[in-house]
Amino acid sequence: MDRPAKCPQDGEAGASRDGASVKTATPMISQYVEIKAANPDSLLFYRMGDFYELFFEDAAVAARALGIMLTKRGKHLGEDIPMCGVPVERANDYLQKLIALGHRVAVCEQLEDPAEAKKRGAKSVVRRDVVRLVTPGTITEDALLDPGRPNAFAALSRLRAKDGGWRWGFASVDISTGAFTVGERAEAELVSALCRQEPREIVLAEELSREPGLRALLQGCAAPLSPVGREALAGAAAERRLMDFFRVSTLEGFGALSAAEIAAAALAIHYVERTQRGERPALSPPTSLRDSPILEIDAATRANLEIAQTLSGSREGSLIEAIDLTVTPAGARAFAERLGAPSTEPAEIGARLDAVAFFLEAARAREGLRERLARAPDLVRALARLSLQRGGPRDLAGLAAGLCVAREIAAFLSSADATLPPPPHVARELAALAAADAALERRLKESLVPEPPADRRAGGFIAQGVDAELDEARGLRDESRRVVAGFQSQYAEAAGVRQLKVKHNNFLGFFVEVPQAQGERLLKAPLDQLFTHRQTMADAMRFTTRELVELDQKIAQASDRAQAREEALFAALSEEVLAQTAEIRRIAQAFATLDGIAALAEIAARRDWVRPTVDASLDFEIEGGRHPVVEAALKANGKLFAPNDCALSGGKIAVVTGPNMAGKSTFLRQNALIALLAQAGSYVPAEKARIGVVDRLFSRVGASDDLARGRSTFMVEMVETAAILNSAGPRALVILDEIGRGTATFDGLSIAWATIEHLCATNRSRALFATHFHELTRLAKRLPSLVNLTMKVSERSGEIVFLHEVVPGAADRSYGVHVAELAGLPKSVVSRAHEILSELEAQDRRAPIEKMIDDLPLFSHRPPTPERKDPLRLALAAIEPDTLTPREALTLLYELKDKAKL
Numbered sequence: 001m002d003r004p005a006k007c008p009q010d011g012e013a014g015a016s017r018d019g020a021s022v023k024t025a026t027p028m029i030s031q032y033v034e035i036k037a038a039n040p041d042s043l044l045f046y047r048m049g050d051f052y053e054l055f056f057e058d059a060a061v062a063a064r065a066l067g068i069m070l071t072k073r074g075k076h077l078g079e080d081i082p083m084c085g086v087p088v089e090r091a092n093d094y095l096q097k098l099i100a101l102g103h104r105v106a107v108c109e110q111l112e113d114p115a116e117a118k119k120r121g122a123k124s125v126v127r128r129d130v131v132r133l134v135t136p137g138t139i140t141e142d143a144l145l146d147p148g149r150p151n152a153f154a155a156l157s158r159l160r161a162k163d164g165g166w167r168w169g170f171a172s173v174d175i176s177t178g179a180f181t182v183g184e185r186a187e188a189e190l191v192s193a194l195c196r197q198e199p200r201e202i203v204l205a206e207e208l209s210r211e212p213g214l215r216a217l218l219q220g221c222a223a224p225l226s227p228v229g230r231e232a233l234a235g236a237a238a239e240r241r242l243m244d245f246f247r248v249s250t251l252e253g254f255g256a257l258s259a260a261e262i263a264a265a266a267l268a269i270h271y272v273e274r275t276q277r278g279e280r281p282a283l284s285p286p287t288s289l290r291d292s293p294i295l296e297i298d299a300a301t302r303a304n305l306e307i308a309q310t311l312s313g314s315r316e317g318s319l320i321e322a323i324d325l326t327v328t329p330a331g332a333r334a335f336a337e338r339l340g341a342p343s344t345e346p347a348e349i350g351a352r353l354d355a356v357a358f359f360l361e362a363a364r365a366r367e368g369l370r371e372r373l374a375r376a377p378d379l380v381r382a383l384a385r386l387s388l389q390r391g392g393p394r395d396l397a398g399l400a401a402g403l404c405v406a407r408e409i410a411a412f413l414s415s416a417d418a419t420l421p422p423p424p425h426v427a428r429e430l431a432a433l434a435a436a437d438a439a440l441e442r443r444l445k446e447s448l449v450p451e452p453p454a455d456r457r458a459g460g461f462i463a464q465g466v467d468a469e470l471d472e473a474r475g476l477r478d479e480s481r482r483v484v485a486g487f488q489s490q491y492a493e494a495a496g497v498r499q500l501k502v503k504h505n506n507f508l509g510f511f512v513e514v515p516q517a518q519g520e521r522l523l524k525a526p527l528d529q530l531f532t533h534r535q536t537m538a539d540a541m542r543f544t545t546r547e548l549v550e551l552d553q554k555i556a557q558a559s560d561r562a563q564a565r566e567e568a569l570f571a572a573l574s575e576e577v578l579a580q581t582a583e584i585r586r587i588a589q590a591f592a593t594l595d596g597i598a599a600l601a602e603i604a605a606r607r608d609w610v611r612p613t614v615d616a617s618l619d620f621e622i623e624g625g626r627h628p629v630v631e632a633a634l635k636a637n638g639k640l641f642a643p644n645d646c647a648l649s650g651g652k653i654a655v656v657t658g659p660n661m662a663g664k665s666t667f668l669r670q671n672a673l674i675a676l677l678a679q680a681g682s683y684v685p686a687e688k689a690r691i692g693v694v695d696r697l698f699s700r701v702g703a704s705d706d707l708a709r710g711r712s713t714f715m716v717e718m719v720e721t722a723a724i725l726n727s728a729g730p731r732a733l734v735i736l737d738e739i740g741r742g743t744a745t746f747d748g749l750s751i752a753w754a755t756i757e758h759l760c761a762t763n764r765s766r767a768l769f770a771t772h773f774h775e776l777t778r779l780a781k782r783l784p785s786l787v788n789l790t791m792k793v794s795e796r797s798g799e800i801v802f803l804h805e806v807v808p809g810a811a812d813r814s815y816g817v818h819v820a821e822l823a824g825l826p827k828s829v830v831s832r833a834h835e836i837l838s839e840l841e842a843q844d845r846r847a848p849i850e851k852m853i854d855d856l857p858l859f860s861h862r863p864p865t866p867e868r869k870d871p872l873r874l875a876l877a878a879i880e881p882d883t884l885t886p887r888e889a890l891t892l893l894y895e896l897k898d899k900a901k902l
């Protein structure tokens with residue numbers, strides 16, 4: 001890769017970029033090896049001047065990952081040293097690529113000026129050390145973050161419970177925003193709780209990371225594992241670490257945290273301290289999610305419903321992508337969090353819906369709010385960077401702008417025309433915005449130039465007139481041109497040389513340059529008393545003077561003084577801001593909450609959504625329901641979505657039959673998504689919706705191999721189905737699609753049959769069960785809680801038209817051959833399939849099924865009672881026919897006849 005030449009340092013004779021061997025400075029390589037040994041699990045970005053260099057295996061890994069040239073730098077222990085590097089100014093671009101690939105990076109900076117190292121000796125090494133570890137879950141730079149998504153890591157702890165089992169504590173920390181939550185779960189619920197947090201990495205003790213079963217379990221979170229050594233803490237040591245970090249004498253102010261939660265929180269704090277190397281991010285105190293009234297959604301259901309991303313891993317096509325109309329990054333994060341954790345409290349859901357209704361009715365207030373919110377910066381991420389000493393002038397300017405927007409919104413909504421006063425959820429946020437500190441806003445605006453640079457090291461961000469010392473230093477520095485021009489005129493007149501020029505370079509500083517012919521005159525008396533010879537060039541001579549040397553020193557000192565003073569003023573402003581961390585966080589939360597509410601009102605207005613009724617009943621009545629993602633996609637192509645009703649009140653199970661491509665999966669998913677949206681406090685895509693609170697949402701729609709865990713498609717299907725049947729209760733909503741289709745026909749039919757019976761008799765959940773086993777529709781004759789629905793199909797002149805309408809009844813055909821024809825199977829195959837299908841349909845296969853329905857002992861609606869011992873069966877089982885005489889056999893026959901009369 002091309003790069004500018006660098007001055008040798010660290011006792012090096014030079015560097016080779018073309019593969020030539022050069023003498024290697026052993027002290028520098030020794031320093032590198034020592035620092036690398038302390039960070040073996042990270043790529044080491046080793047600062048050398050304007051580049052971060054990587055050596056040895058790190059260089060080979062980085063060169064492949066980044067697509068940059070791999071060179072070499074001398075030899076170590078007789079072998080060539082592989083080497084590559086990236087410019088410091090473009091480091092974030094390369095970090096982003098490495099982090100996205102799952103790498104960790106240790107950033108090693110120069111802690112002193114190379115000139116200071118040279119004072120200690122020619123072979124002295126510049127002092128360096130790692131100043132931070134960059135991992136997927138600990139990044140804070142805007143360039144590396146997705147503005148609309150959280151960037152948290154999760155820390156896990158495992159403690160033995162009183163019953164002898166394990167309890168898992170987890171902590172989620174987002175350094176970029178300061179969010180800190182903890183929770184406790186049994187192992188069966190751990191992955192669901194973690195997936196809700198969307199961690200970018202998972203931190204756990206090294207001994208736990210070596211357990212194959214746990215590693216396989218955590219694969220469901222799709223986040224890399226970051227093992228730590230024996231630093232994992234519990235008990236009093238964990239409490240002490242938390243108290244030391246938050247500088248409190250007791251944890252009682254954080255609420256009733258369990259031992260597992262405290263252990264996980266302490267491990268999270270340890271990881272923060274380890275990666276940030278002495279910097280203390282502004283984290284919120286840990287908040288427990290243990291008893292939060294949240295709709296439980298397991299990892300498989302989140303994936304199947306495509307809430308945050310599609311099954312292919314893309315955000316495009318997901319629920320959030322289709323309905324997120326927020327205008328701020330913080331609002332987008334809060335919006336996703338609300339959809340990921342809907343409430344199960346009818347009162348809270350109602351209050352959220354009241355807030356949406358307010359902005360839906362007050363269109364002018366909604367539009368004005370959204371226009372002003374669009375100008376609001378990401379306050380919490382700016383705070384996080386300032387707390388970690390990574391902030392810049394633009395962060396301060398953004399905070400000033402945010403305070404201004406806060407007061408603007410509070411004033412605007414107070415005067416906006418609305419027929420009703422703001423509901424509690426809105427009024428609370430407006431009060432937080434109205435309390436924005438106008439004095440701090442004014443101080444920041446007066447201190448900063450209108451368009452400050454991003455990097456404070458660039459200087460020039462403090463406004464003129466703010467600080468007299470800074471103005472004086474800048475004056476001397478900036479007036480250098482005028483001073484130099486004066487010296488040039490003075491020297492030209494004294495020397496009698498009109499071509500005399502005063503110039504500057506980094507080697508000589510300021511100097512006088514004259515043509516070669518006139519230069520000889522300056523070497524003679526009396527001019528030699530004024531000018532001191534420095535260099536003779538081919539066509540010019542260079543001199544210096546006492547005044548120029550003093551000017552050069554003053555200007556250099558002034559520049560250093562100006563930079564130091566600006567740094568001090570920046571630090572003072574940052575301290576002022578950080579002193580109001582809690583207040584600014586509250587404003588940021590208000591921005592995010594109002595943005596999310598207004599976005600829900602906006603989508604309700606644009607797409608004609610209605611307010612659902614959510615209560616404590618077991619109702620589930622949807623009229624004219626629509627799939628929010630599919631409807632949006634169809635509308636974009638000028639097509640209409642066919643709405644459908646769904647009635648599952650009182651634990652009803654609907655068996656849905658019909659052909660492929662007719663819309664069964666869409667119907668199933670849309671009802672699950674409507675329930676999710678309603679409990680998140682959103683209006684819903686329907687004509688009318690009444691939903692009794694759902695406490696657990698299960699969806700098994702589609703499946704794929706899980707090769708990493710040695711599971712086939714059918715095994716994945718059975719594992720997910722088992723989780724549903726073992727966990728769902730009367731308040732659950734269960735969505736099942738094509739259970740049993742991954743194995744032999746009769747095996748699959750048997751499994752599907754038994755699953756329906758179990759749902760009716762044991763789970764008694766509201767459920768939708770899509771199937772191609774048409775035989776199952778006949779169960780409705782014996783199971784009163786079962787209803788049959790089918791996808792309406794029209795046959796016109798031999799053509800099949802899917803109407804995407806759900807109607808009562810059962811399908812008797814799947815039209816699979818028709819779908820195969822649409823897919824482009826060869827005509828000969830389609831024709832032969834029609835022949836075979838006709839032969840099979842000619843056989844009367846219904847009579848045996850009808851007989852099974854009548855003869856097999858089906859589950860009742862009550863849980864099955866324990867099987868009683870049958871005396872007659874026991875007596876028969878005890879008989880050994882080959883040992884009986886004719887008389888004994890006759891006697892036993894009479895005894896059995898008597899038992900049969902009981």
